[in-house]
Amino acid sequence: MKTMTILGSTGSIGTQALEVAAKHNIKVKALAANSDVEKLAAQAKELMPERVCIYREDKKSELEKLLSGTGIKISTGMEGLKEIARMDGVDIMLNSVVGMVGLVPTLTAIEKGTDIADCSNLDIRPYIDNMPTCMAAADLVICRAGAITLSEIQAMGKPAILIPSPNVAENHQYHNAMALVNAGAADIIEEKDLTGAALMRKTDKMLLNPEKLEKYSENSRKMAITDANERIYSVVKKVLGLV
Numbered sequence: 001m002k003t004m005t006i007l008g009s010t011g012s013i014g015t016q017a018l019e020v021a022a023k024h025n026i027k028v029k030a031l032a033a034n035s036d037v038e039k040l041a042a043q044a045k046e047l048m049p050e051r052v053c054i055y056r057e058d059k060k061s062e063l064e065k066l067l068s069g070t071g072i073k074i075s076t077g078m079e080g081l082k083e084i085a086r087m088d089g090v091d092i093m094l095n096s097v098v099g100m101v102g103l104v105p106t107l108t109a110i111e112k113g114t115d116i117a118d119c120s121n122l123d124i125r126p127y128i129d130n131m132p133t134c135m136a137a138a139d140l141v142i143c144r145a146g147a148i149t150l151s152e153i154q155a156m157g158k159p160a161i162l163i164p165s166p167n168v169a170e171n172h173q174y175h176n177a178m179a180l181v182n183a184g185a186a187d188i189i190e191e192k193d194l195t196g197a198a199l200m201r202k203t204d205k206m207l208l209n210p211e212k213l214e215k216y217s218e219n220s221r222k223m224a225i226t227d228a229n230e231r232i233y234s235v236v237k238k239v240l241g242l243v
Contacts, residue, residue, distance in 0.1 A: 016196030
């Protein structure tokens with residue numbers, strides 16, 4: 001039986017990973033979360049891992065009460081994450097913790113020899129500082145639907161799966177996304193419908209249809225406005241009476 005540990009188990013990526021683990025009979029040996037004690041405790045009681053880590057040290061006593069009598073080891077903070085990363089007998093570590101907090105246990109697990117998600121074809125980065133290069137290399141972009149993001153997708157003619165954030169004024173990202181969907185340039189998954197399985201199905205369906213990807217790419221490029229500077233300059237000149 002394959003074994004894994006999950007850092008960030010109470011977030012959307014972590015909970016979806018648990019669904020995949022259950023489906024494929026993968027034993028979860030450790031869980032970690034930032035501060036959601038109740039959800040972490042519920043996961044631990046269901047899965048009975050060897051160890052759990054709550055990053056917030058002030059939450060440890062609450063977690064100890066919830067897991068009293070289970071025999072599950074409890075740790076906190078960065079050292080707790082590193083203890084999970086150093087565990088023996090782990091095939092895969094999934095780390096959905098962002099930033100430097102997530103980078104340290106990832107490097108620890110690599111030093112230990114643990115596979116990170118067991119996907120050698122993945123290029124996971126804490127931050128992308130060469131976005132034009134990465135975007136140019138992409139066959140499909142999966143992202144939110146802010147205006148600047150969509151303008152970049154259109155300028156580069158990239159097909160996309162858009163997941164608009166619902167936590168914005170007047171749900172404007174949904175309407176942004178639908179402009180591309182209605183133009184045949186993107187597909188959409190609303191966050192309320194988002195699951196790991198749904199995203200995988202949508203992604204596989206698109207990547208296995210190169211004709212559709214090409215059509216989406218063409219339609220996206222047709223929507224692009226690449227002369228915004230010139231348009232703004234023209235308006236400014238008119239306002240100032242320079243034309």
